[in-house]
Amino acid sequence: MTYSEHEQRLLDQQSGAEMDRQAVRSELLREHRLLMQAENSGPADELAAVRAQLRALEARETALRQTLLHDPEARQGRDYIAEIRETVTQRTDLRELRAMYPEQCAEHTFPAKTTSVVLRRVADQEAV
Numbered sequence: 280m281t282y283s284e285h286e287q288r289l290l291d292q293q294s295g296a297e298m299d300r301q302a303v304r305s306e307l308l309r310e311h312r313l314l315m316q317a318e319n320s321g322p323a324d325e326l327a328a329v330r331a332q333l334r335a336l337e338a339r340e341t342a343l344r345q346t347l348l349h350d351p352e353a354r355q356g357r358d359y360i361a362e363i364r365e366t367v368t369q370r371t372d373l374r375e376l377r378a379m380y381p382e383q384c385a386e387h388t389f390p391a392k393t394t395s396v397v398l399r400r401v402a403d404q405e406a407v
Contacts, residue, residue, distance in 0.1 A: 327398050 347361045354361040377384045
């Protein structure tokens with residue numbers, strides 16, 4: 280994909296998010312830098328970059344969600360319409376349940392094994 284095609288794709292994707300050409304070019308350069316760094320680094324470095332992108336995307340999602348919740352006129356897009364739905368669910372307060380009925384909870388508690396990947400920055404051993 281050429282630079283122009285990539286730029287146009289980003290513009291098409293971001294049209295609803297009011298992103299201008301300068302912002303798209305900045306995003307392209309950022310993506311290019313990340314790609315170049317990923318090519319010269321190992322999987323741990325690439326995973327850290329992916330997690331950073333996820334944090335940025337989650338922050339953007341939060342901002343867009345707030346806009347959609349508070350501005351009804353923003354809910355109509357070119358390709359999508361945002362509908363706001365509220366649901367009521369039932370929740371159990373597990374902490375309170377364990378405090379009130381410790382023996383019964385212990386009978387129905389089982390170990391669960393999870394595997395996680397923790398990244399630490401090489402220079403200062405800071406967890407990422």
